[in-house]
Amino acid sequence: MMSEPYGHVFSTKSKLLNRDTFIFGAAHGKSRLFFGVNQRLTPMTMSTFCHWIQIMTNRIELEKFFLCPVVVQPAGIMSYFVRPSGPAIDPESAEPIPPGNYGWYCDAACNSRGVPEVTMVPQRQCTFQDHFDEDWLGPQRAIMDTVPPPVEKSATARDGPHFRFTTSVEDLALAWIIPPVLARETDDWGFNTDPTPFLVSANALTMQSDLVFHFHSNHFTVDPDDDYRILIFYDVVGLQRILPTYLPRHPQQDVAADEFLRLHCRYSLSVMIRGGDISEVYSNWSILAAMDELGVVDSGNGYREEREMAPLSDERWQTELGQAILAHIMRSGLHGLDKPGRLVSKSTSPPVPVSRLPSPDCDSNHNDRHGPERNEAALLHDH
Structure with a gap:
């Protein structure tokens, strides 16, 4: 499709x-x-x-x-x-x-x-909010959203009744920019696990309570190096209508907060604009397995085993992957359609043994939170 x-x-x-x-x-x-x-x-x-x-x-x-x-x-x-x-x-x-x-x-x-x-x-594959829901946090989960009283007092004195994203003064909450329990996520290789530098008022912002979830889900962020432009990546609640184009400067702007905003922006960009290749959904293994189920086996040499394919009435052809496999078959010119609507081989080459499916270990782990893009090998070539 x-x-x-x-x-x-x-x-x-x-x-x-x-x-x-x-x-x-x-x-x-x-x-x-x-x-x-x-x-x-x-x-x-x-x-x-x-x-x-x-x-x-x-x-x-x-x-x-x-x-x-x-x-x-x-x-x-x-x-x-x-x-x-x-x-x-x-x-x-x-x-x-x-x-x-x-x-x-x-x-x-x-x-x-x-x-x-x-x-x-x-x-990065997971948002901060995704991490919040993971089991590895254990007992830390209960305190991750809690701002210590000294930090809360300092941040509240700084912000007063101001909401940093709109002019609203109702239903406000003080939220971490970078939740200290996720300190390691700000380090490319996860070596920095000390939350202490993040337990400061510069790492907290006053915002409408409904926005905390979206901020921690990296649905939007602030770029302190672009005049505090607000970048929105995902909007299901009308963030574009609620948020201004730029974060208003606070009379008592804490420049130390810029570093935490920068870390949040960096993480959000990595999660939201990087990646998304179709191979993250359909691996070599899953494609070859689907071809085998449909009776389509590619040897990799331009030949296909003489075997009966699933009829086009089979609902598996109507899936996104089934449609892609069918388009590949028709582009290859090795198959056509007979009157009953079945795929028939046009190849005069002798059949070859069914190519083996790769072991699951050959498939890249696309859920690796910290791993760089992998699985870049070609899927199945057009012939």
Whole structure:
């Protein structure tokens, strides 16, 4: 079920976040989706995107890269190639990037595809709120939302009746920017487990109580290095109507809070705009298993075993994966349809043994919270 007019199947993450802008990079000869943005919520320019990469990599100097509009073409089942369809965007451009598909290139001529250097930094898969619901927190779960009295007193004296995101003065709550119990999540490799530096008033904000869940779910964040712009990534409660474009500066602005806001912004960008490639939903293993169930077995040499495939009336063909497998079969030109609506082989090559399914250990673990993007091997090639 191709997501028109983009030419590729959206992953669960891309659907959930209602993305409209997709950035692909090189991955073992194919193309992999590395970033996705919903610009209806947070418009993006090229200079803004470069700034976000700086935040995620924690580097000021980046290797030069260019984004180029691309056409996405199938390269197998749930696998794609991209090719340039227009000139590269100036890296310093302040013009809005139109929604669509883009490729990450190393040169302005868009001849050399690149791998974003941010892939060297572990990708975050879970929001703060996701961590709150995990068992590993144990007894700490009961105190994670509790602000110690001395910190609360200092933060309350600083904020007074002010709500930092709107003018509302009702139903306010003091919330951690970075919950101290999740200190290790601010370290790329999880080495920093000491919550002490986070038990300070600079790491707390007064906000409407209904917004705490969404702030800790990384649905929105604040970029202190972009005039405190509020970035919204996921909106099911009308955050776009509630929140201003920029966080109002407080008369007693605590500059120490900027570092905690920066950490929250960095984490939110990693969770919300990175990743979302379709291979995170359909692994090699799951695709080959589905093909086997439907009676379609690809040897990898362009031949298919002579065996009866499931009739097209089989509801499994109507699934998202079934439709992708059927499209792959028809593109290959090795099968056609007979009058009863069955797939028949056009191949005159002798059958070959059924290719073995890879062991589950060959499948990448996409749920690894700290692991960088993996499973970039091609899925199944078009022949």
